[in-house]
Amino acid sequence: VSVKELTEESLARIEKMDGKVQAFLSTNGEQALAKAEELDNQPLEGRGPLFGLPIGLKDNIVTKGIVTTAASKMLEGFVPVYDATVVDKINEAGMVTIGKLNMDEFAMGSTTERSAFQTTHNPWNLDYVPGGSSGGSAAAVAAGEVAFALGSDTGGSVRQPAAFCGVVGMKPTYGRVSRSGLVAFASSLDQIGPITRNVEDNALLLSAIAGLDAKDSSTSPQAVPDFRAALTGDIKGLKIGVPAEYLGEGVSEEAKNAVLEALKVLESLGAEWEEVSLPHSKYASEVYYVISSSEASSNLARFDGIRYGYRAEGVKDLEELYARTRSEAFGNEVKKRILFGMYSLGAAQHGGLYVKSQKVRTLIAQDFATLFEKYDVIIGPSSATTAYKIGEKLEDPLTLYANDILTVPINLAGVPAISVPCGFSNGLPLGLQIIGKHYDEATLYKVAHAYE
Numbered sequence: 001v002s003v004k005e006l007t008e009e010s011l012a013r014i015e016k017m018d019g020k021v022q023a024f025l026s027t028n029g030e031q032a033l034a035k036a037e038e039l040d041n042q043p044l045e046g047r048g049p050l051f052g053l054p055i056g057l058k059d060n061i062v063t064k065g066i067v068t069t070a071a072s073k074m075l076e077g078f079v080p081v082y083d084a085t086v087v088d089k090i091n092e093a094g095m096v097t098i099g100k101l102n103m104d105e106f107a108m109g110s111t112t113e114r115s116a117f118q119t120t121h122n123p124w125n126l127d128y129v130p131g132g133s134s135g136g137s138a139a140a141v142a143a144g145e146v147a148f149a150l151g152s153d154t155g156g157s158v159r160q161p162a163a164f165c166g167v168v169g170m171k172p173t174y175g176r177v178s179r180s181g182l183v184a185f186a187s188s189l190d191q192i193g194p195i196t197r198n199v200e201d202n203a204l205l206l207s208a209i210a211g212l213d214a215k216d217s218s219t220s221p222q223a224v225p226d227f228r229a230a231l232t233g234d235i236k237g238l239k240i241g242v243p244a245e246y247l248g249e250g251v252s253e254e255a256k257n258a259v260l261e262a263l264k265v266l267e268s269l270g271a272e273w274e275e276v277s278l279p280h281s282k283y284a285s286e287v288y289y290v291i292s293s294s295e296a297s298s299n300l301a302r303f304d305g306i307r308y309g310y311r312a313e314g315v316k317d318l319e320e321l322y323a324r325t326r327s328e329a330f331g332n333e334v335k336k337r338i339l340f341g342m343y344s345l346g347a348a349q350h351g352g353l354y355v356k357s358q359k360v361r362t363l364i365a366q367d368f369a370t371l372f373e374k375y376d377v378i379i380g381p382s383s384a385t386t387a388y389k390i391g392e393k394l395e396d397p398l399t400l401y402a403n404d405i406l407t408v409p410i411n412l413a414g415v416p417a418i419s420v421p422c423g424f425s426n427g428l429p430l431g432l433q434i435i436g437k438h439y440d441e442a443t444l445y446k447v448a449h450a451y452e
């Protein structure tokens with residue numbers, strides 16, 4: 001098939017499905033078709049494995065000439081003048097960007113209901129959320145609108161929606177993928193990650209987007225392997241640690257049972273598992289919200305009504321311009337986190353809350369380091385439950401924050417983790433989370449592929 005046909009097929013599927021799923025904030029059909037024609041004229045030799053394949057991008061990844069909103073009124077109509085590094089890389093691979101995907105505003109949330117523009121529905125059951133904050137990315141892949149998407153994961157936002165939508169999502173090692181051109185939420189935690197239907201596609205996409213980037217000084221010079229080469233199916237002798245905390249209080253029976261069933265499969269393939277402990281993970285949620293909100297309050301200071309997007313009208317002075325712009329264009333969840341972040345960093349605390357959280361963060365990271373002296377991977381559920389009903393958790397932010405407990409420790413430690421589908425409960429998917437050593441995404445792909 002030609003690239004043009006593939007592109008048309010994807011656009012047709014979006015036309016058919018997206019009225020219900022509402023994963024896309026915008027599509028760029030004309031540009032995509034023009035690019036497809038250009039690609040069709042390129043010689044066959046030199047085409048890589050991702051050549052000509054359509055991809056959707058979470059709307060906090062900046063795209064030159066294509067509106068990028070981060071699902072916020074603050075950036076409504078904002079057209080970036082450059083491409084994110086990951087966009088340069090998918091272009092080099094010959095992929096075709098089809099559109100921009102819905103998310104919680106500035107990636108703050110777990111349901112995609114915090115988008116300023118629309119609510120995305122879970123393709124498995126439209127009454128349920130797709131998870132978040134990369135809910136548009138996961139739903140678009142699950143609905144077959146695209147086979148490839150990029151999301152971002154600050155505290156679980158690739159893995160949890162992947163689990164809720166029954167697709168594969170990888171949060172790479174901090175520093176593996178450039179954050180240049182990702183609208184920053186919490187800079188010490190954010191990573192862009194691939195969301196795909198299967199493990200092989202995911203491995204291909206990560207190989208394409210990863211690597212050292214002069215525009216992001218936190219990227220690593222470590223060589224990027226061809227992750228597909230890791231998909232050997234051979235996990236004989238693999239040592240798995242299963243944290244008691246990941247199967248304990250707060251984790252539903254169905255999530256727990258799905259993980260135990262998956263462990264049986266891995267055992268039958270020659271792996272061994274033991275119960276272990278991550279003793280400091282119980283503090284992870286609090287630590288995550290202090291650190292991520294503190295960093296967000298600083299990162300979001302740039303939205304002042306002057307440099308980007310929204311600007312309040314009829315103001316009498318600069319002070320009022322700042323105040324009205326920010327109160328009119330930020331949603332409540334975003335405002336709440338900015339206030340909490342400023343409090344954590346500010347005079348009342350002398351920065352004490354932030355500093356103390358960083359110390360506990362080190363303990364959380366050390367828990368992982370200790371386990372990885374003995375185990376190759378750590379396994380647990382990606383989420384404590386299946387997807388929530390739309391509206392169910394809107395007035396219950398504390399439960400949502402608490403439910404991040406299975407994913408945020410991984411971002412705090414900077415290690416990689418993948419979510420792969422592991423069964424269903426009441427017609428809704430569950431995800432298995434496989435956590436690895438720094439820069440050892442290859443082992444995660446190997447295990448996920450052997451299991452899937």
Ligand code: GLN
Nearest residue numbers: 107109153154155156157
């Ligand atoms: N649910 C978490 C939050 O609300 C994670 C978000 C994310 O990873 N971007 O902050």
